[in-house]
Amino acid sequence: MVTQTARATATSVTRTDQDLQNDVLDELAWDPRVSPTEVGVTVTEGVVTLTGWVGSYAAKWAAERAAHRVARVRAVANDLTVRIAPSAQRTDADIALAAGRALEWDAFVPVESLEVTVADGWVTLRGPVEWEYQRRAAERVVSRLTGVRGVSNGITVQPTNRSSGDELPERIVDALARSGATEPDRVSIRVYGDTAVLDGLVHSVTERDEVERIVWSAPGIREVHNHVTVTR
Structure with a gap:
């Protein structure tokens, strides 16, 4: 009960930019998917900017989500650069093949309606889906692949049923x-x-x-x- 009360009191107090910066750094250190020594954090009026470099697009996404988890953060500008290590580099053809297979194996993604294009490690997705969760699932699947530098999600939501x-x-x-x-x-x-x-x-x-x-x-x-x- 004491812990819950303390937590409620802490979140009700306005946080300064310095407080938020410290909290974001702590959250980055807490997330095992992120190497906090590679990420710089600045905060201006509640808006967090992430700078530096990471070894994969998945790590860039994880750092962004970690910053979003901190209470009172208003927005996140993710300026992290993805630098693929030589051992993790893949050709565009390899990435395209892996993306197609990964999408096929995801039960939530209607792969037959999607188009995948890869250029210099950057994956672009296009096509219609019925639900937003399918659009997000497709992006999540390809963002985790080795060698991916970035993802552009051009998938559109086109529901077959009208609203109620x-x-x-x-x-x-x-x-x-x-x-x-x-x-x-x-x-x-x-x-x-x-x-x-x-x-x-x-x-x-x-x-x-x-x-x-x-x-x-x-x-x-x-x-x-x-x-x-x-x-x-």
């Missing part, structure tokens, strides 16, 4: 309440046809992203405009 009408915002609010991702009264949700618009205030980028993920799970949603702001 006027009751859809209420169903989304119910889903938020079930998940505990945030207090439902902190976020407003408006639905215009197949587009959802989000507004409100949350305490972290992770919380903001989770709210967006839940909204994307609503049937018939093709586009989400996330205007939710992270408070300091």
